[in-house]
């Protein structure tokens with residue numbers, strides 16, 4: 215067994231070079247930032263500023279007309295009247311009767327004051343009266359627009375900052391509710407007769423409960439996501455609809471984000487594996503809540519997992535977090551297989567209990583894991599069935615396989631069916647013996663699992679993390695539970711500020727809301743906690759991982775291995791029972807080591 219070692223922390227320069235956005239942010243000039251901020255404020259407060267602009271324009275037109283002698287004075291007045299009529303015509307298309315009426319009064323008043331100022335002069339008492347009248351007429355407008363539009367320009371213009379949800383003035387109807395009632399719940403709109411209640415703000419937006427009309431299902435609310443985005447004037451990816459399990463199918467939880475917390479990197483802050491629950495935080499959801507990865511279910515055994523994503527989507531970084539949590543716990547004894555030939559998880563070459571960097575070594579590690587299952591059988595029998603609970607004296611043994619599709623898919627030149635069979639066996643039998651499989655592939659599809667529906671069914675019961683992919687797939691995508699709000703291929707490659715969306719995806723076996731994986735820059739910065747195997751498992755020889763099938767026998771086995779006759783008899787019996795004369799199959803069937811099976815096959 216390779217002794218885990220602690221590596222020195224990376225040099226600061228090295229860590230800096232990995233941060234791709236920080237230096238750019240530091241170089242951003244001030245002038246464009248000020249211009250952006252002015253544009254943002256103007257856009258945000260445009261509703262409040264509009265009456266001043268209208269009164270000012272009325273004053274300007276009246277003053278221009280008063281300064282000219284007739285008939286030239288008619289020109290600015292005619293232009294002003296045309297503008298007033300045009301603005302009214304534009305607003306008339308609005309669905310709100312109030313807005314039509316108000317626009318009619320405002321446009322008529324503006325035209326009237328333009329003429330009055332032109333005839334009576336635009337200074338002194340007349341202009342004062344006009345401003346006072348305009349301000350009085352603006353009061354209903356300001357009351358109606360007491361709450362600014364949802365501010366979506368802020369985070370497009372500048373790095374996002376968590377913001378408190380906008381407060382609603384006491385006694386004022388909630389604008390979010392009004393928009394819902396007018397544009398979503400009204401007759402002929404996407405969700406007629408629906409109600410929005412329990413609106414509560416949080417740092418990045420607000421949440422509410424949607425209840426549909428009798429006879430409707432919450433999936434309809436999910437389908438209305440694009441309309442909801444449009445009504446609240448938000449960019450894509452800011453509205454999420456989730457089932458309220460255990461409640462009426464008409465009800466669902468709506469999450470609306472006015473800014474996007476996922477745009478910033480969320481760093482892993484130290485080990486969080488809770489031995490009582492077997493889970494640790496792996497991702498941060500769009501509403502700021504953590505999503506957990508489960509290594510085991512208390513009382514129900516180990517859980518398998520699948521992490522998928524296109525190249526550079528961040529799946530290796532997810533495995534880094536999983537492996538760091540595992541290797542810092544005294545109740546987890548991880549084994550690592552790198553399907554990328556040792557290039558994907560090089561940090562773990564010296565730190566994992568076993569590290570396989572070639573297909574042949576991968577086979578050896580999988581056989582070893584299968585033999586550990588056999589070794590632990592008596593422990594389960596002794597405790598009267600059930601499953602082994604991970605503990606310092608009986609650690610969980612996760613077999614983590616990066617680039618697993620390379621080892622599971624067969625083609626004309628490579629036959630990997632034996633690897634698929636061994637993985638199936640681990641997922642089907644390993645859970646109650648504390649042995650599980652954690653796979654990383656490029657697409658969460660059955661095809662990438664070697665077309666094994668058995669593997670698919672087992673990983674679906676555990677954790678599936680789906681990061682961004684680029685192809686829709688061939689129809690055999692793995693899905694779980696509630697419908698996904700969007701296809702993984704529709705996840706953006708970049709955020710609006712141009713930064714990459716590495717680590718962005720869904721925990722498909724948890725809440726159906728966008729999330730981003732925690733980032734651990736350098737796993738070697740964190741010490742490995744030894745988690746020695748239980749004595750029965752420790753008696754199993756550890757493969758030498760030299761590319762051959764040779765195994766090192768433990769001293770105990772060298773002293774007391776079974777006699778040749780017993781080995782030969784067990785192998786003969788397995789063949790007589792119908793097992794193929796394939797060493798791997800015989801090894802699994804008999805529980806003997808590969809060397810024993812090979813030797814027996816030579817003898818019989």
Ligand SMILES: Nc1ncnc2c1ncn2[C@@H]1O[C@H](COP(=O)(O)OP(=O)(O)OP(=O)(O)O)[C@@H](O)[C@H]1O
Nearest residue numbers: 479524525526527528529530531716717731732733
């Ligand atoms: N959660 C994250 N937050 C921010 N950046 C991340 C996150 N995860 C990964 N990255 C960055 O994305 C880049 C690619 O990550 P990673 O190597 O894990 O991708 P991958 O999917 O394993 O790619 P490949 O298939 O090529 O190995 C790295 O530079 C990493 O720093």
